[in-house]
Amino acid sequence: MIAPSILSADFARLADEVAAVTGKPGRGADWLHVDVMDAHFVPNLTLGLPVVRSLLASTDLPLDCHLMIENPDRWAVGYAEAGSYNVTVHVEAADDPAMLAKNLRAAGAKAGLAIKPNTPLEPYVDVLSHYDTLLVMSVEPGFGGQKFIASVLDKVRLARRMVDTGHLNLLVEIDGGINTETIEQAAEAGVDCFVAGSAVYAADDPAQAVQRLRSRAEA
Numbered sequence: 001m002i003a004p005s006i007l008s009a010d011f012a013r014l015a016d017e018v019a020a021v022t023g024k025p026g027r028g029a030d031w032l033h034v035d036v037m038d039a040h041f042v043p044n045l046t047l048g049l050p051v052v053r054s055l056l057a058s059t060d061l062p063l064d065c066h067l068m069i070e071n072p073d074r075w076a077v078g079y080a081e082a083g084s085y086n087v088t089v090h091v092e093a094a095d096d097p098a099m100l101a102k103n104l105r106a107a108g109a110k111a112g113l114a115i116k117p118n119t120p121l122e123p124y125v126d127v128l129s130h131y132d133t134l135l136v137m138s139v140e141p142g143f144g145g146q147k148f149i150a151s152v153l154d155k156v157r158l159a160r161r162m163v164d165t166g167h168l169n170l171l172v173e174i175d176g177g178i179n180t181e182t183i184e185q186a187a188e189a190g191v192d193c194f195v196a197g198s199a200v201y202a203a204d205d206p207a208q209a210v211q212r213l214r215s216r217a218e219a
């Protein structure tokens with residue numbers, strides 16, 4: 001699956017930018033990745049629930065909300081209640097990730113857990129049994145257009161093994177520095193869902209960029 005990140009889109013023309021990646025099922029974007037940043041958990045500020053509500057009203061694409069915020073235990077459920085498909089919180093920020101996953105699911109969303117490049121995955125394997133998606137960050141969260149950190153693929157491989165052996169039941173997502181080259185390594189390591197910001201929105205034709213990424217991931 002391909003999830004374009006609107007972080008690299010033109011925020012003054014958001015609806016058009018979303019339409020630009022929306023194709024027929026299996027061709028355009030599968031999910032729309034929405035980066036929520038609070039200028040505390042990460043040194044950048046983007047958008048919040050009002051913009052997410054407007055997006056939900058203007059697209060049929062499932063919203064994949066990636067919350068790079070402090071205190072997700074307090075704020076994340078609102079994004080689920082609003083109608084987001086998947087709500088991802090950072091393991092480094094959540095006080096009670098198991099309870100938070102239960103609350104997100106009770107509010108009707110899939111629950112996602114994100115992990116920064118330097119955070120090890122092993123201590124969180126048990127808590128992942130409460131989650132539907134694991135978002136492996138392949139750049140430091142905060143900004144688009146950074147270089148892919150290939151060493152995080154060890155975490156992808158570990159998660160993939162645990163899914164394939166039936167110890168976990170979740171989708172593995174990767175976020176940061178994904179382009180037509182790095183997507184092949186990530187696919188080989190076992191990623192199910194690829195987030196791409198600049199590779200899609202810096203392209204002249206975002207729809208074609210999505211298709212190109214998909215065909216490289218499938219190669």
Ligand code: DX5
Nearest residue numbers: 005141142144145177197198
């Ligand atoms: C970064 C965000 C990413 C960002 C990726 O903190 O989580 O979703 O949009 O951008 P690229 O694909 O340009 O690395």
Ligand code: ZN
Nearest residue numbers: 005035066175
């Ligand atoms: Zn993201």
